[in-house]
Amino acid sequence: MSTFLPFALPEIGQEEIDEVIAVLKSGWITTGPRAKQFEADFASYIGGDVEAIAVNSATAGLHLALEAIGIGPGDEVIIPSYTFTATAEVIRYLGADPVFVDVDAKTLNISPDAIQRAISARTKAIIPVHFAGLACEMTEILATARRNGLRVVEDAAHSLPTTYHGQKIGSLESDVTVFSFYANKTMTTGEGGMVVSRDKEVIARCKVMRLHGISRDAFDRYTSDKPSWFYEVVAPGFKYNMPDLAAAVGIHQLKRLDSFAVKRENMAKRYDEAFSDLPVISPARPAMPTDIHAWHLYPVRLMSEARLGRDDFIKEMAKRGIGCSVHFIPLHRQPVWRDGYKLTPDQFPASEKAYLAEVSLPLYTRMSDVDQQRVIDNVRDLIY
Numbered sequence: 001m002s003t004f005l006p007f008a009l010p011e012i013g014q015e016e017i018d019e020v021i022a023v024l025k026s027g028w029i030t031t032g033p034r035a036k037q038f039e040a041d042f043a044s045y046i047g048g049d050v051e052a053i054a055v056n057s058a059t060a061g062l063h064l065a066l067e068a069i070g071i072g073p074g075d076e077v078i079i080p081s082y083t084f085t086a087t088a089e090v091i092r093y094l095g096a097d098p099v100f101v102d103v104d105a106k107t108l109n110i111s112p113d114a115i116q117r118a119i120s121a122r123t124k125a126i127i128p129v130h131f132a133g134l135a136c137e138m139t140e141i142l143a144t145a146r147r148n149g150l151r152v153v154e155d156a157a158h159s160l161p162t163t164y165h166g167q168k169i170g171s172l173e174s175d176v177t178v179f180s181f182y183a184n185k186t187m188t189t190g191e192g193g194m195v196v197s198r199d200k201e202v203i204a205r206c207k208v209m210r211l212h213g214i215s216r217d218a219f220d221r222y223t224s225d226k227p228s229w230f231y232e233v234v235a236p237g238f239k240y241n242m243p244d245l246a247a248a249v250g251i252h253q254l255k256r257l258d259s260f261a262v263k264r265e266n267m268a269k270r271y272d273e274a275f276s277d278l279p280v281i282s283p284a285r286p287a288m289p290t291d292i293h294a295w296h297l298y299p300v301r302l303m304s305e306a307r308l309g310r311d312d313f314i315k316e317m318a319k320r321g322i323g324c325s326v327h328f329i330p331l332h333r334q335p336v337w338r339d340g341y342k343l344t345p346d347q348f349p350a351s352e353k354a355y356l357a358e359v360s361l362p363l364y365t366r367m368s369d370v371d372q373q374r375v376i377d378n379v380r381d382l383i384y
């Protein structure tokens with residue numbers, strides 16, 4: 001057996017390394033010119049006149065976004081159970097309550113019907129999560145939000161670049177969209193995130209709350225002609241700014257994002273074809289064939305006819321030196337949410353069924369054709 005093939009690896013090039021070294025030598029390593037440039041580059045990549053705010057994680061970005069749209073104690077925010085815990089925890093940071101709903105059995109994205117049924121007098125917002133990089137049914141979700149006076153914050157941690165009806169996620173009519181640059185996402189800054197919005201008030205509030213509630217950022221203080229010692233604190237803010245060290249990586253990752261996306265799409269296609277005769281459910285594709293799926297993940301579901309169950313399959317793959325993962329252990333199974341909100345599996349039949357059968361296979365740009373063939377051969381050998 002050859003070397004271990006990890007589930008995910010970042011692709012960092014010489015440009016990223018050189019830029020980080022330049023930052024280290026520049027004397028300005030925290031939030032400054034690189035973060036500003038990264039924000040401008042990112043906003044123009046998304047297009048549609050959006051503004052972008054760099055933060056130190058998507059979790060921080062989601063927290064800022066919910067704070068900026070006024071979520072507070074007593075409010076309810078609707079989210080899918082089939083997501084990472086970050087989507088839920090940020091709601092609780094603000095004293096509000098997440099309301100967990102099921103997903104569509106085919107796409108594993110939040111079900112628009114389930115959203116409709118979950119709306120109460122306390123509901124203030126919806127957080128759709130574009131699972132694996134496939135866009136949610138945003139037309140229906142945005143229409144439901146408009147009809148009921150709800151805000152929409154997209155958790156776009158998986159969906160860079162993803163399009164919905166030809167438009168990039170981040171440029172739709174929702175209130176805020178939040179991207180993640182965590183180490184295993186489609187582009188990375190190690191840790192990092194981006195808050196994107198067209199709403200000037202939301203952007204202004206996020207900018208202030210990202211840095212202690214200070215009305216002027218540190219770089220501005222040290223470069224403008226006003227006295228550098230003077231600042232005003234206008235709110236009890238957070239410490240969520242992105243340092244230039246991270247932005248230096250992001251600037252170059254963003255330049256390579258479209259080529260990364262082409263490679264991911266080709267890899268997904270190859271998996272689809274290689275598994276078409278196996279008892280597995282391949283991941284859903286966009287309803288519009290011209291739309292882009294970001295392929296942050298390649299999630300397959302093993303059918304009952306498969307020779308191995310999911311847990312044994314992952315164990316066998318590990319024995320053969322291939323890392324797999326599971327997305328997600330639904331939140332209705334996590335003790336804090338299950339016990340705190342009295343959640344039971346029968347309330348989430350699609351999430352529950354998907355979870356029991358789901359395995360995420362390695363798919364990342366640093367994998368070679370030989371690496372992918374090795375995954376394919378082992379999957380076929382174990383399941384057929």
Ligand SMILES: *Cc1c(COP(=O)(O)O)cnc(C)c1O
Nearest residue numbers: 057058059084086157180181182
């Ligand atoms: C990764 C992830 C996040 C959190 O991103 P961070 O940048 O690590 O804070 C949020 N939501 C989903 C669905 C994720 O997969």
